[in-house]
Amino acid sequence: xxxxxxxxxxxxxxxxxxxxxxxxxxxxxxxxxxxxxxxxxxxxxxxxxxxxxxxxxxxxxxxxxxxxxxxxxxxxxxxxxxxxxxxxxxxxxxxxxxxxxxxxxxxxxxxxx
Amino acid sequence: xxxxxxxxxxxxxxxxxxxxxxxxxxxxxxxxxxxxxxxxxxxxxxxxxxxxxxxxxxxxxxxxxxxxxxxxxxxxxxxxxxxxxxxxxxxxxxxxxxxxxxxxxxxxxxxxxxx
Numbered sequence: 001x002x003x004x005x006x007x008x009x010x011x012x013x014x015x016x017x018x019x020x021x022x023x024x025x026x027x028x029x030x031x032x033x034x035x036x037x038x039x040x041x042x043x044x045x046x047x048x049x050x051x052x053x054x055x056x057x058x059x060x061x062x063x064x065x066x067x068x069x070x071x072x073x074x075x076x077x078x079x080x081x082x083x084x085x086x087x088x089x090x091x092x093x094x095x096x097x098x099x100x101x102x103x104x105x106x107x108x109x110x111x112x113x
Numbered sequence: 114x115x116x117x118x119x120x121x122x123x124x125x126x127x128x129x130x131x132x133x134x135x136x137x138x139x140x141x142x143x144x145x146x147x148x149x150x151x152x153x154x155x156x157x158x159x160x161x162x163x164x165x166x167x168x169x170x171x172x173x174x175x176x177x178x179x180x181x182x183x184x185x186x187x188x189x190x191x192x193x194x195x196x197x198x199x200x201x202x203x204x205x206x207x208x209x210x211x212x213x214x215x216x217x218x219x220x221x222x223x224x225x226x227x228x
Contacts, residue, residue, distance in 0.1 A: 036219075100169060100171045
């Protein structure tokens, strides 16, 4: 069983829709949860950072962590074509990734104009 | 632009060869991390250096080695290259040791193709 599972997609939705992206994990020691966005042929860019369980909102983006279910989500409201990218969840038990981050394989998201 | 620079952008080489990838962290960052991204394995942590010292190791092969120099730039050396080493190699940096709520900033990557 892989440590972090993420549906690779592609996930295609119309512009303006609410997008839900998810990851499940098996390591209960994970406490720090991140979402990165990666455009084609570019490096990952941090979108959201959450410590432990709960919700965090930043503009059109909301991150949710449910440690009891070992499940994290990223919601994108009012999706735009510029949101088309691969979204990677990442996790760590030691914070910013002192021992490296553990990533999901990424979900490829397409927002149709 | 994350402030992390990587050279070269692309590298094409043959099996059995050795290559060196270079990374300059963001100004003020002391930690450098190396990751490998392939289609089948996703993004995998290789190794971390903090202020010149190796701090953590991930799934790094014995044929691979890295170091961080006094000016904090880092190099990843890949030797006896195999076809399966073809991948994107990313460098990331963070301000401290990586503990707590510290962000890793990723560079644009080096695309390695082994023929």
